[in-house]
Amino acid sequence: MADNILEVRDLKTHFHTNDGVVKAVDGVDLHVEKGEILAIVGESGCGKSVTSQSIMRLIGAKSSEKVSGEILYHGEDLLSKTEKEMRQIRGKDMSMVFQDPMTSLNPAYKVGTQIAEMPIIHEKKDKKSSWKRAIDMLTKVGIPSPEKRASQYPHQFSGGMRQRGVVAMSLACDPDLIIADEPTTALDVTIQAQVLDLLRKLRDDTGTAIMMITHDLGVVAELCDRVAVMYAGKIVEEGTVADIFDNPQHPYTQGLIHSLPKPGSRERLKPIEGQPPNLHNLPEGCRFQDRCPFVMDVCREKQPELVPADKQDHQAACWLMGEEENDGDGRTGESEEPEKTF
Ligand SMILES: Nc1ncnc2c1ncn2[C@@H]1O[C@H](COP(=O)(O)OP(=O)(O)OP(=O)(O)O)[C@@H](O)[C@H]1O
Ligand SMILES: [Mg+2]
Known part of the structure; x- marks a missing residue:
């Protein structure tokens, strides 16, 4: 699309370690449109930083780091650039702000x-x-x-x-794209609010697009336009901030939203039970299966692909999305009706 500054297709970043292959990023598709603020959210260890560092080509030079897929920046694949060309792009066209x-x-x-x-x-x-x-x-x-x-x-x-x-x-x-990896996590709340205001103002004044990596949904609600929710190396849901907060489709996103405190409420928070899977040893099928309250047989067999949920640009990778939508290469064909609906 003409208005996409960045388009990432099937990005995989695998680390070859003595203990086996760590599939830190495992088939990520995302795009950043001109002038928008895209949030990448997800629990610690789900691959947010590795995604951003792979895009900037800060990972991939060592033989133990395998990066594949396409990273199209204004239509040109960064994975085919030399290190010298990347040095020109980094800092000038796209720049990065780290947590520390x-x-x-x-x-x-x-x-x-x-x-x-x-x-x-x-x-x-x-x-x-x-x-x-x-x-x-x-x-x-x-x-x-x-x-x-x-x-x-x-x-x-x-x-x-x-x-x-x-x-x-x-x-x-x-630059026309800033990738900010937890830029406010180390700051106290007052300073955090000031830095967020600053980023918003920059985007409004200069039209710089921002890819904002955070585990803080408060930051997302306050600052961002669209959200990609990441879980165990994959994007499991993508939509506008309103889609994600008001109508989350993936049980993981629903868990994240339910674990947020509500203003004025004394209700107990509901954390998501369990732990993310080991990236060395990923299960067959959906990676959220062991923590999912709606798990079905098909979830243990085949990986769901991102498919449109309630509208074309709100997508979720979940077998609950229904058979007719989720006809990615994972589907077996037999019909499995969800036991529960949203
Ligand atoms: N060089 C490496 N070698 C092996 N594994 C790595 C390497 N770098 C990262 N990982 C693993 O990749 C996974 C994703 O890490 P990443 O730093 O992207 O997580 P994150 O989502 O940014 O988490 P956080 O919110 O804690 O910053 C983790 O399990 C991490 O241990
Ligand atoms: Mg990180």
């Missing part, structure tokens, strides 16, 4: 110098104009006294300010 700002900031250099480096490297700008750009970026992300701050080192910044500094760095070359 110190992953991106070097303690030995002034914050301004590190931001200014981006236009120097990617746009061959001179030092003076790049320094000015660094100050502009620090202003844009709401750092007070930006001239003074630009000359300081990361340890002189508070945690929230460092993360703003990283956002400033990611913006320095006006």
Whole structure:
């Protein structure tokens, strides 16, 4: 589609370890449209970070890391780019914000110098104009006294300010896609709200698309347009924020939503029982089967594919979606009526 900045098709990232193959990402399809904020949500260990690092080609260079599928950025497959070409794309066209700002900031250099480096490297700008750009970026992300701050080192910044500094760095070359991996998880709630406001404002002002990786559904509700729910290396549901919160279709998504506190309610929260499967040793069929309250025989035999749920762009990978929709390569053909409905 013309308006897709990023289209990921059948992405698989498998790690070959001494204990066997870890299928951290195992057939992920997703897309990010121009100017939208897409959330990738799911429990710890479901493959969110590995997905984003595979897209940025930060994983895949070692012989133990096997990445396959297609990662189309403006229609061009990043998996066929050389490392040199990727270095041009990273930071300039698409940039990444990590959970820990110190992953991106070097303690030995002034914050301004590190931001200014981006236009120097990617746009061959001179030092003076790049320094000015660094100050502009620090202003844009709401750092007070930006001239003074630009000359300081990361340890002189508070945690929230460092993360703003990283956002400033990611913006320095006006990327059209930012991949943010838990950018607010390490921050206290007030600073978290400020960083979320900042990201929303950036998207509104500049049209930069954001892929927001988080396990926090509050962040999703507040910031995002669409959501992809990930479970054990696969996307199990995808839809708008309203689809996911008001009409979740996959039992895993329903579990996530039910485990959220409701304002004013004293009801006990219902956590999802059990643990995700071992990625070394995945079960046949649906990966959620052992935790699913609706499990049927077919779920233990065949993997469900993503199919439209109540409308075309709200999709879920669950045998409860009905036989006629779920005719992916997994279906046996015999009819299995769900015991329970939503
Ligand atoms: N280099 C590696 N070698 C082997 N396994 C790995 C490697 N990197 C990640 N994994 C495994 O891949 C799985 C997915 O990890 P990932 O970091 O993507 O999870 P996540 O969804 O980002 O979780 P969190 O919310 O905790 O950040 C995990 O089981 C992890 O142990
Ligand atoms: Mg992660």
